[in-house]
Amino acid sequence: MDRVAEILAEASAEAVEPRFRALASGEVMEKAPGELVTVADRDAEAIITRRLRELLPVPVVGEEAVAADPSLALALRSEPAVWLVDPVDGTSNFVAGRPDYAVMCSLVRSGRTVASWIWQPEFAACYRAELGSGAWRDGERLSRPPAPADAGKLSGILKSRFVDPEHRHRLEANCAAFGEVDPGRSAAGIEYPGVADGRFDFIFYWRTLPWDHAPGSLLVTEAGGVSARMDGSAYRPEAPGCEDGLLVAADPATWELTRAVLMAD
Numbered sequence: 001m002d003r004v005a006e007i008l009a010e011a012s013a014e015a016v017e018p019r020f021r022a023l024a025s026g027e028v029m030e031k032a033p034g035e036l037v038t039v040a041d042r043d044a045e046a047i048i049t050r051r052l053r054e055l056l057p058v059p060v061v062g063e064e065a066v067a068a069d070p071s072l073a074l075a076l077r078s079e080p081a082v083w084l085v086d087p088v089d090g091t092s093n094f095v096a097g098r099p100d101y102a103v104m105c106s107l108v109r110s111g112r113t114v115a116s117w118i119w120q121p122e123f124a125a126c127y128r129a130e131l132g133s134g135a136w137r138d139g140e141r142l143s144r145p146p147a148p149a150d151a152g153k154l155s156g157i158l159k160s161r162f163v164d165p166e167h168r169h170r171l172e173a174n175c176a177a178f179g180e181v182d183p184g185r186s187a188a189g190i191e192y193p194g195v196a197d198g199r200f201d202f203i204f205y206w207r208t209l210p211w212d213h214a215p216g217s218l219l220v221t222e223a224g225g226v227s228a229r230m231d232g233s234a235y236r237p238e239a240p241g242c243e244d245g246l247l248v249a250a251d252p253a254t255w256e257l258t259r260a261v262l263m264a265d
Contacts, residue, residue: 005117007051008048009119010047011044011051011087016044016121020097020122027039037064037091038094041087042064045064045065048062048105049065060082062085063085063086063211073240076210076238080110082108083105085104085211086103086104086212089103089187101187101190103119104116104117104188104189104211104212104216108237112236113214116129117215118189118192118215118216120193127196128219129221131222132222134223137193142197142219143223144224145198147201147251151178151258152178157181157184157194157202158171158181158184159184159205162206163206174263175262184203188205191203191216193216195220195249196223202248202254202258204247205245205248208246224251226248228247228255230259247259
C-alpha cells in the first residue's frame with residue numbers, strides 16, 4: 001500500500017506538478033470532443049505504468065492508453081488482476097489552473113476493486129483504501145458518520161451532464177427536496193473523498209469510466225458508505241460504455257432516501 005502511494009506522489013512530482021499553471025503552448029490537446037489531455041497526463045501515466053508493473057506484473061489499464069487503444073480495457077473482464085490508472089483526474093481543472101485534480105490508481109482482482117489510492121497534489125492529501133481493511137486519509141482511519149435522516153438537510157452532488165434531457169429535467173427538479181446540491185468539482189478524485197470526509201452526503205453519477213470511479217467507490221465503502229447502481233447492485237469497474245447511473249452515499253439509509261427522492265415521478 002505504501003509503495004503505490006509513493007509511486008503516485010513521485011510521478012506527480014516528476015510530470016504533473018511542475019506543469020501546473022505552467023503548461024506551454026502545444027502541451028494541451030483535445031483527444032475527443034470536449035475531452036482534454038495534456039503532456040502531463042501522458043508522461044505521468046507512462047511513469048506510473050512502468051513502476052506498477054515492476055511492483056506487480058499485471059496489465060495496466062490507463063485512461064490515456066485506452067484512449068489510444070480501447071481494446072486494452074477488455075483486460076478488466078479477461079484478466080485475473082489489473083491495475084487501473086488515472087494519471088490526472090480533473091484535467092480540465094488542471095488546464096485551467098484550478099487545484100481540484102488528483103492522481104489515482106486501483107488494483108482490480110476478478111472484477112472487484114481490492115485496493116485504491118488517490119493523491120491530491122495541491123492539497124498534499126493521500127487517500128487509500130483496502131477491501132475489508134478500511135480507508136485512510138494521510139494515515140488517519142476514516143469512518144463516515146451517518147448523514148441527517150431528513151432529505152432537506154442533505155448536501156450532495158448531481159452529475160447530470162450525460163443523462164438524456166427528459167430524465168435530466170426530472171432529476172434536477174427532484175433535487176429541490178435536498179438541502180444543498182452542488183454541480184461537482186469536475187474530478188472524481190476530489191468528489192469521492194468529500195463523501196468519505198463528511199463534506200457531502202451523496203453523489204449521483206451517470207457515466208462511470210472505471211479509472212474515475214474504482215478508487216473513490218472503494219474509499220467510500222470502506223469508510224462505511226455505499227456505492228451502488230440504481231438497482232441496488234454494488235459498483236464494480238467495467239469497461240467504458242456503462243451509463244446506467246451510480247449513486248454514492250454516506251450510509252445505507254441515506255442511499256435509500258436519496259434514491260427515492262431522485263427517482264420520484
